[in-house]
Amino acid sequence: MSEQSPVKIRVEKAKKSFIQKSGGAVEAIRELTFDVADNEYVAIVGPTGAGKSVLFDCLLGLKSLDGGRITIDGEPVEKFIRKKGRIARIFQEDRLLPWLTATDNVALGLQIQGVPEAERRERAREWLRAVGLGTFTEALPSEMSGGMRQRTNIARAFATGPEIILLDEAFSALDEITAMRLRSDFRALARRQKMTFLIVTHSIDEAIYLGTRILVFGAPARLVHQIAVPEGASDSPAEVDRIRSEIRHWISVSGRDASTAA
Amino acid sequence: MSDIAVAAPAPSRLRRGAVRALKAVAPFAVLAIAWQTASLFFPPILFPSLGDIAKNILTILTTWDMLSQGLITFARMMFAVMLSLLIGVPIGLAMGLWRGADDFLRPIIKFIMGVPALNWVIIVVIWFSNVELRIAFVLVMLCVPITAFCVYDGVRSIDRKLTDMVLSFGASRAQYIRLLLWPFVKSFAFTATKLNIGNAVRTVIVAELVGASFGIGRELDLAKNVFDMAMVLAWTLIMVAVAIMMTHGVEALERIVLRWRGDHHDRT
Numbered sequence: 120m121s122e123q124s125p126v127k128i129r130v131e132k133a134k135k136s137f138i139q140k141s142g143g144a145v146e147a148i149r150e151l152t153f154d155v156a157d158n159e160y161v162a163i164v165g166p167t168g169a170g171k172s173v174l175f176d177c178l179l180g181l182k183s184l185d186g187g188r189i190t191i192d193g194e195p196v197e198k199f200i201r202k203k204g205r206i207a208r209i210f211q212e213d214r215l216l217p218w219l220t221a222t223d224n225v226a227l228g229l230q231i232q233g234v235p236e237a238e239r240r241e242r243a244r245e246w247l248r249a250v251g252l253g254t255f256t257e258a259l260p261s262e263m264s265g266g267m268r269q270r271t272n273i274a275r276a277f278a279t280g281p282e283i284i285l286l287d288e289a290f291s292a293l294d295e296i297t298a299m300r301l302r303s304d305f306r307a308l309a310r311r312q313k314m315t316f317l318i319v320t321h322s323i324d325e326a327i328y329l330g331t332r333i334l335v336f337g338a339p340a341r342l343v344h345q346i347a348v349p350e351g352a353s354d355s356p357a358e359v360d361r362i363r364s365e366i367r368h369w370i371s372v373s374g375r376d377a378s379t380a381a
Numbered sequence: 382m383s384d385i386a387v388a389a390p391a392p393s394r395l396r397r398g399a400v401r402a403l404k405a406v407a408p409f410a411v412l413a414i415a416w417q418t419a420s421l422f423f424p425p426i427l428f429p430s431l432g433d434i435a436k437n438i439l440t441i442l443t444t445w446d447m448l449s450q451g452l453i454t455f456a457r458m459m460f461a462v463m464l465s466l467l468i469g470v471p472i473g474l475a476m477g478l479w480r481g482a483d484d485f486l487r488p489i490i491k492f493i494m495g496v497p498a499l500n501w502v503i504i505v506v507i508w509f510s511n512v513e514l515r516i517a518f519v520l521v522m523l524c525v526p527i528t529a530f531c532v533y534d535g536v537r538s539i540d541r542k543l544t545d546m547v548l549s550f551g552a553s554r555a556q557y558i559r560l561l562l563w564p565f566v567k568s569f570a571f572t573a574t575k576l577n578i579g580n581a582v583r584t585v586i587v588a589e590l591v592g593a594s595f596g597i598g599r600e601l602d603l604a605k606n607v608f609d610m611a612m613v614l615a616w617t618l619i620m621v622a623v624a625i626m627m628t629h630g631v632e633a634l635e636r637i638v639l640r641w642r643g644d645h646h647d648r649t
Binding site: 179181200203204206207208210212214216217218219227228230231232259261279 | 542545546548549550552561564639641642643
């Protein structure tokens with residue numbers, strides 16, 4: 120994290136458990152603490168079931184913590200999200216509404232914010248052009264390929280003008296070539312918009328490519344290790360190998376911890 | 382070469398269309414031949430000839446006094462189906478959205494669903510003196526539970542991931558219902574409407590038979606009193622035709638409103 124940048128997101132000793140139907144409790148987040156600076160790109164890697172998506176739900180105010188707290192710009196997350204559209208989430212699946220055209224899907228977040236129809240449709244079309252779908256503005260999701268649908272999904276997230284974007288394995292359902300293009304486009308858009316983003320991913324290479332810092336989580340979600348990614352690291356095979364080995368080492372350490380704890 | 386490639390499928394499509402039409406017509410053709418044959422050996426009171434039935438259909442369609450009876454019955458059915466949508470959709474939405482509403486309304490809807498149509502007819506004869514009210518009440522009581530349960534199933538089957546997506550943008554309860562729930566549930570309301578048309582056609586005549594001065598039920602009662610089987614069958618065929626046309630009308634509307642779904646047969 121850059122020392123000059125103010126803290127955008129602060130997660131302090133966050134705890135979250137769920138009660139199963141059988142009656143047993145499942146711990147999703149355990150004493151999780153980390154900061155994200157303004158305009159920082161943070162990638163989160165960790166084993167399946169590490170509570171990463173639950174953390175995103177908590178950041179969006181969809182779930183509340185059992186303990187600890189999350190603040191954004193110094194205020195509790197519940198207060199921060201009261202003004203709609205400040206955080207957007209890009210899911211693994213496109214989650215487009217099948218009855219809406221690409222334009223109307225992209226405009227959905229703006230519609231929820233209460234933006235007038237003409238303005239929101241214009242802004243939606245601009246974002247569709249920005250993600251390379253300028254000629255598909257009136258296409259239905261069923262008429263688009265998987266990559267095009269995910270581009271629409273990305274445009275929808277950017278359209279509300281969020282300060283923070285949460286990417287929940289956003290590129291993992293795509294073929295590698297499409298995913299590469301979309302990662303590159305997303306990174307360019309995020310830099311242009313000067314925003315903060317967190318990406319949860321199972322791909323170490325994706326974390327190195329998109330993140331300026333990588334957090335290694337254990338299961339349940341807790342910070343095991345963090346690695347700063349130097350500028351241009353993804354272009355240097357030696358640097359990529361070094362970071363990759365370091366991440367693998369810490370994931371295996373967290374796995375051993377989990378098995379010991381169990 | 383390309384000409385041949387383009388032209389070749391045409392006769393094949395034509396042949397397939399002809400075969401499909403033949404398959405659709407064949408069972409009715411066999412039934413008609415069997416009926417006509419029976420009419421040669423049995424009295425008209427049991428098996429009137431196809432010609433007699435057709436003559437009666439023509440009489441109904443060209444005599445305003447008779448045609449208006451059919452239109453009255455049709456209007457009653459339409460009114461009941463629409464009213465059932467207006468009542469059943471909010472009930473189904475409430476049951477799907479709120480646990481308390483589900484716990485309270487589900488037993489009542491199930492109870493109403495368990496009452497046979499004929500019992501409702503007897504009950505309304507005792508309850509109401511107004512004929513239109515009697516008929517509307519019976520039809521609504523039979524159609525509302527179907528609408529409510531179809532819509533309820535729609536709410537329950539909505540994709541949780543889409544719900545999460547809409548809520549992640551900060552949608553209010555009202556926005557969630559307007560932007561996601563209602564567009565999704567609409568297709569279930571169409572299914573309920575199609576089921577209710579069949580329901581209404583089967584029940585309206587029973588309701589009209591008891592005390593109605595107008596409508597097809599009344600006409601059937603008159604025909605029964607003089608043992609006019611050809612007229613009974615003529616009205617029956619008209620009722621079936623009306624039910625099919627109403628269902629086609631709803632399907633056409635469904636294709637317009639839910640055009641995003643496309644026709645799943647096109648993809649197979």
